[in-house]
Amino acid sequence: MRNLIFAFTLTAAVIVFSLPSCKHDPFIPLDPDPTTPIDTAMNAGVPCNPDTVYFQNQVLPLLISQCAQAGCHDAASHEEGVVLTNYQQVMSTGKVKAFKPNDSELYEVITETDPDDRMPQSPNAPLTTEQKNLIKKWIEQGAQNNVCNENFGTCDTDNITYANFVSGLLANRCVGCHGGVNPQGGLKLSTYAEVKASAESGKLYGAIARLPGYSAMPKGGTALSPCFVNKMKAWIDAGTPQ
Numbered sequence: 001m002r003n004l005i006f007a008f009t010l011t012a013a014v015i016v017f018s019l020p021s022c023k024h025d026p027f028i029p030l031d032p033d034p035t036t037p038i039d040t041a042m043n044a045g046v047p048c049n050p051d052t053v054y055f056q057n058q059v060l061p062l063l064i065s066q067c068a069q070a071g072c073h074d075a076a077s078h079e080e081g082v083v084l085t086n087y088q089q090v091m092s093t094g095k096v097k098a099f100k101p102n103d104s105e106l107y108e109v110i111t112e113t114d115p116d117d118r119m120p121q122s123p124n125a126p127l128t129t130e131q132k133n134l135i136k137k138w139i140e141q142g143a144q145n146n147v148c149n150e151n152f153g154t155c156d157t158d159n160i161t162y163a164n165f166v167s168g169l170l171a172n173r174c175v176g177c178h179g180g181v182n183p184q185g186g187l188k189l190s191t192y193a194e195v196k197a198s199a200e201s202g203k204l205y206g207a208i209a210r211l212p213g214y215s216a217m218p219k220g221g222t223a224l225s226p227c228f229v230n231k232m233k234a235w236i237d238a239g240t241p242q
């Protein structure tokens, strides 16, 4: 009898959990990104070349923040069957054609001028020109699954300001979720004042350093590199210079 109840509960659970959370087809199951994680050892891997766009360091964090939020193109929501949480999914469901941004649907939708067809959808703000160009350049360079080591060499933590480092980092990795009309977790990080307030509460550092008791950020993405976490810490310790 016990086994019977157990089997029944199990079957019910399997049915409930396998129901897709929204009706869009086709359902694309989440498979873990097969790429190796970013190597954080000091001089391992490839140093970041400023003329190259790196998928794992720049493109994926941008897509996770701007497109793969809950309710949009994360694995659970997969609106229109599009999931943008790892390389394979971005290439196939984002219809990316290496070297050809204008034949790539991912680039077309972010540059669409009709607000009804544009991504991210209104009322979310369109990507900045810099962000669109980043994706364009990555496709032009062959849309590779490339990665560089942000910790390579020395990590310069001197004279960090909101303008020269913090705002750019947050714009590409956080503001898609923490901006706009409906910021996630009720937290906006799109202006200096908002970021300063979060820094002063201790939560900003707790979240990116993934300290116990804080939600690990960026949510659903790879942790910031130790060099970037140290730069943020140096900025906060210096009194969050603008």
Ligand code: HEC
Binding pocket: 064, 065, 068, 069, 070, 170, 173, 174, 175, 177, 178, 184, 185, 186, 187, 198, 203, 204, 205, 207, 208, 213, 214, 215, 216, 217, 218, 219, 220, 221, 224
């Ligand atoms: C995919 C969406 C998403 C991204 C990207 C994201 N966040 Fe969050 N963030 C959330 C949500 C949702 C919460 C609410 C708490 C939770 O659900 O974990 C949150 C909460 C937070 C909190 C409050 C944490 C606490 O424990 O009180 C901070 C601070 C924060 N985020 C900072 C950041 C920073 C900095 C980045 C970029 C490096 C970032 N987030 C990227 C979705 C996101």
